Amino acid sequence: MATKAMNIRMTQTKQSLINAFFQLVSKKDFEKITVADITKGAHVNRATFYAHFHDKYELLDYIMGDSASAAIVKRTNGAEKFDQDSIVQLVLAVCDFYEQPNIQCRSSYIGFVVPQLKEKIINELKAYLSKSLDNSYADTEKNLYVPIYAQVIHEGAFQWTSGNVITSKEEVAKRVSLLLMNGQ
Structure with a gap:
């Protein structure tokens, strides 16, 4: 049961990062978007971002x-x-x-x-x-x-x-x- 909850949370976190990215691309050029911008929009810390993406x-x-x-x-x-x-x-x-x-x-x-x-x-x-x-x-x-x-x-x-x-x-x-x- 704990593994299932962990997988759901990871999927939700990944989706939050993706949603934050989409919000940013409508406002900023890609080169100006930072990982900090993405994590702020997703309400997660940088370590969480790096757990999902390089x-x-x-x-x-x-x-x-x-x-x-x-x-x-x-x-x-x-x-x-x-x-x-x-x-x-x-x-x-x-x-x-x-x-x-x-x-x-x-x-x-x-x-x-x-x-x-x-x-x-x-x-x-x-x-x-x-x-x-x-x-x-x-x-x-x-x-x-x-x-x-x-x-x-x-x-x-x-x-x-x-x-x-x-x-x-x-x-x-x-x-x-x-x-x-x-x-x-």
């Missing part, structure tokens, strides 16, 4: 990775399949990921955060695709196709998110899925 960069990395994973799980319900509907859901998950209010922060973060966001969501796409294609391809083929599929899914969603296409995200997702399924 520094603010690790905190940001954790937030982005967790958000990318959650977006994919939410859209796919955790089912790892490779079919037209799953590809549609993956494209929509990437759109959701980039649309999250917590991800959309000050414009000064664009050059710093966007490359990290892209890396996190593509890594999550690769993990999903790798598992969903386990029985469809030999490892050598899978090693070729997984990164390509992940890039195509990401790029379709990113084009919509960036406003480079005027069609709906659902239509973009449908077109990307048709492209990938017809290319098999």
